[in-house]
Amino acid sequence: MARRQEKDVIDLLVEQHEMMRSLFPRVRDAKGAAKRDLFETLVRLLAVHETAEEEVVHPIARREIANGERVVQARRKEEADAKARLTELHDLGVDHPQFDAKLETLADAVDKHSTSEEDIEFPGLREKVSPEDLMKLAGVLESAEAMAPTRPHPATGESATANTLAGPPLALFDRARDRIRDWTRDNT
Template sequence: MAAENETDVIDLLLAQHGQIKNALESVRTSTGADKQRGFEDLVRLLAVHEAAEEEVVHPAARRHAVADEIVDARLREEDQAKHVLVQLAELGVDHAEFDTTFRAFAEKVVDHAELEEKEEFGQLLTHASAEERVRLASVVRFAEALAPTRPHPGVGESAAANLMVGPPLAVFDRIRDALREWRRQSGEA
């Protein structure tokens, strides 16, 4: 296995897509507090992953022969997903409509990931050098470290929007995450 600093961006993203699919299944099959924790983990995972894709991967795909309409379609899907995640969070995992809405959402997320893999990742693999793909993986990790941990649909889905408001939102999100975890561990949640 390659060292982390030698990981190809495609391998990194495919691994993350696998984590997302596992998290979706975990939420779908869990109940009670486990379902809530799983949903919170999924929200964090998706928010960070999508922000990095919007900032790094989609612009790189455009530079490497992926048609604008393909990238634009993926960006629209990501924006729609942010809105549904907010709706699901507002409903709460115990709401009668949560499971039905979540199932439809999960199907769209999996379809979205498969389209990225087919339409964008293949072009990156063909047109970007191995060295560039390793550099892109490093940039994706860095973007994820600064990304918000919950969706902010009003921000938009452009790289510029994410770079402008993402880091301040990330600080607030990560403080909120830490407080929620502290409350959970101290029995206040």
């Protein structure tokens, strides 16, 4: 995927946050196959986004921003909670009677998490990391996203090391599973 050169890593992440925020009501309001497809898009976006943040952004924030360790620990806790909720929703399926209520709870948690990043972590990065390095990190983020799993795997942990080690094999498995699912859906 070619990156638009004018966007730095923070611009890309905020853009993804907005995509997530817009997807939640679309999933909630959809029915049948459209709901399932939109939810799969949301699952993929959340899983890839969080993995890439854990690998690329959080280690730099931990090191560079004021109270970085505390800030990142709070974000990682939120991400672990979101992964658990997303996994539960994925296992329930879009037709389950509790799906929409649990989706709203997840939407609220993701919105609070995204807002915390945008209000605390990202301004700290803009202050401490050069614009040139933020631009370079956009490419690093996109590389991490290309190797990230497409669904949550809470058992792998929330660290950059865990994601770096477990991410590529899980990503291959997830992408193969996605292709099989899509082919079966389209050809049966």
